[in-house]
Structure formats: C-alpha cells, structure tokens
Amino acid sequence: DAGITQSPRHKVTETGTPVTLRCHQTENHRYMYWYRQDPGHGLRLIHYSYGVKDTDKGEVSDGYSVSRSKTEDFLLTLESATSSQTSVYFCAIAGPGSPLHFGNGTRLTVT
Amino acid sequence: DQQVKQNSPSLSVQEGRISILNCDYTNSMFDYFLWYKKYPAEGPTFLISISSIKDKNEDGRFTVFLNKSAKHLSLHIVPSQPGDSAVYFCAAGEAGNNRKLIWGLGTSLAVNP
Numbered sequence: 001d002a003g004i005t006q007s008p009r010h011k012v013t014e015t016g017t018p019v020t021l022r023c024h025q026t027e028n029h030r031y032m033y034w035y036r037q038d039p040g041h042g043l044r045l046i047h048y049s050y051g052v053k054d055t056d057k058g059e060v061s062d063g064y065s066v067s068r069s070k071t072e073d074f075l076l077t078l079e080s081a082t083s084s085q086t087s088v089y090f091c092a093i094a095g096p097g098s099p100l101h102f103g104n105g106t107r108l109t110v111t
Numbered sequence: 112d113q114q115v116k117q118n119s120p121s122l123s124v125q126e127g128r129i130s131i132l133n134c135d136y137t138n139s140m141f142d143y144f145l146w147y148k149k150y151p152a153e154g155p156t157f158l159i160s161i162s163s164i165k166d167k168n169e170d171g172r173f174t175v176f177l178n179k180s181a182k183h184l185s186l187h188i189v190p191s192q193p194g195d196s197a198v199y200f201c202a203a204g205e206a207g208n209n210r211k212l213i214w215g216l217g218t219s220l221a222v223n224p
Contacts, residue, residue: 031209042115042214043155043200058210081165090154099145102154 003027006091006103014111019078023091025071026064031099032074033092034058034066043090049074081110113137115203117215125223130188141213143206146175146186149198149217155182158199159186162206167204178183191222 005024013019014060023032045058047066055066063085065077078085092100106110124130127133134144142163147155161168161175161184168175174187188195197220204212 033210040216042113042216043202043212044214045212048210056140056210087129092154097207099157099160100155100209100212101157102147102150104154 004091004093004101004103006089006106008106009104010107012109012111013081015082016080018048019081019108019110020078021089021091021103021108023074023076025093026073027093027095027101028071029093029095029098030071031094032068033073033094034064034076035090035092035102036060036087037090037105038087046076046089078108081108086110112137113215114141115201115213115215117199117201117218119218120216121219121221122174123223124191125222126193127190130186130195130220130222131193132186132188132199132201132220134184134186134203134215135182136184136203136213138203138213139182141205143204144175144177144184145202145212146173147200147202148195149200155200188220191220193222193224196220196222 007022033048035043044060049055049068067075088105090105091103145160146158149155158171177184198217200217201215202212
C-alpha cells in the first residue's frame with residue numbers, strides 16, 4: 001500500500017538465527033507499530049515507537065527488539081528466532097489522533 | 112480472556128442484501144471502537160470508527176451501531192457487494208491511544224453473487 005512498505009514479504013529462517021524485518025513509511029508519521037497475527041489471537045502489539053529513538057514495549061515483546069534511527073524506518077529484530085515466532089507480522093503507522101494504517105505484512109516461518 | 116469477541120467466525124450473504132457483523136466487549140473503559148477490513152495477503156484497512164459519545168456512525172454503505180449498555184457494536188453493510196468479501200476485525204480501546212487497542216479474531220464475510 002502506498003505510504004508504508006514492509007520487507008521482506010516472506011521469509012523462512014532456521015531456529016536460533018537472528019532476523020530483521022523492515023518497515024518503511026513515506027508519510028512522515030510520528031507513530032509506528034509492530035504487530036503479530038496468529039490463529040486464535042487478535043492482532044497483538046509487539047513494540048511501538050513515538051519518535052526517532054523513542055520506543056516502548058507492547059503486549060508480546062519478549063524475544064523482540066526494535067530500532068528507529070530515522071522517522072521513516074522502524075526495524076523489528078528477532079534476536080534468536082524460535083518456532084513460536086512463526087507468524088505474520090504487520091507494521092502500522094498513525095498520525096496524531098488517526099487510526100492505524102497497516103502495511104501488507106511479512107510472513108515469517110521459523111523451521 | 113478475550114476482551115473483544117467476534118462470535119461468528121464466518122458469515123455468508125447474498126449480493127444486495129444486508130451484512131451484519133457483530134462484536135462484543137467486556138471492558139467498560141473502552142470509549143473508541145473501530146472496524147477494519149482485510150483481504151488475503153494484505154494488511155487490515157480502516158473502515159469506520161465510533162466514539163462512545165455516539166450510538167451510530169455512517170459512511171456510505173457502512174454503518175456502525177454502538178450499544179454501550181450491552182457492550183455491543185455491529186457493522187452493517189448495505190447493500191453487500193462481492194468486493195466486500197473479506198475478514199472484518201473489530202477493535203476497541205481508548206480514544207487517541209492506538210497502542211492500547213484490543214482486537215477481535217475477525218469474521219470472514221462471503222458475499223455471493
């Protein structure tokens with residue numbers, strides 16, 4: 001979707017390896033979010049950012065770290081991937097008082 | 112325990128008829144509710160929202176109704192079109208605080224020609 005791009009769209013990795021997912025926005029929005037979507041669960045917030053170098057944990061942050069060195073990029077890192085982190089990951093952006101606008105997701109499989 | 116429940120995993124309606132998707136919540140502190148639509152291999156797309164100070168919000172073919180006493184909201188799509196076939200997610204939380212949103216599991220709507 002215009003304005004927010006996630007890469008890669010698909011990734012298969014092995015248990016124990018580090019993985020980084022990228023979210024890039026062209027909207028200059030302050031707020032960025034990483035969610036995961038799994039069967040039997042609603043979207044769950046992993047981490048979010050409220051500005052460059054300003055990040056905080058969400059509901060399911062264990063095993064994940066994030067970085068935001070530029071307004072447009074928000075990186076999600078799985079420090080040592082586990083099979084429980086097999087999921088679809090969505091990045092979202094939002095302006096002040098605006099609803100979330102989501103990217104098209106990254107499907108990650110950890111074998 | 113799910114704070115936002117969409118009790119119907121799927122719904123099938125005929126083109127031109129009304130689609131009604133339901134959502135129940137348990138937390139009386141929620142004052143902001145949203146509906147998103149999701150097509151396969153895409154991210155959720157914002158449809159419509161409602162604040163707890165209202166009981167109805169309308170946008171074209173989409174209307175959201177909020178019953179605070181019952182802690183229930185519904186999304187009406189009239190008339191339904193085949194392009195409306197998607198998964199619909201309800202979300203609830205505090206106004207202006209996206210990081211506190213709680214999401215339902217979704218209802219898969221199929222609109223048959």
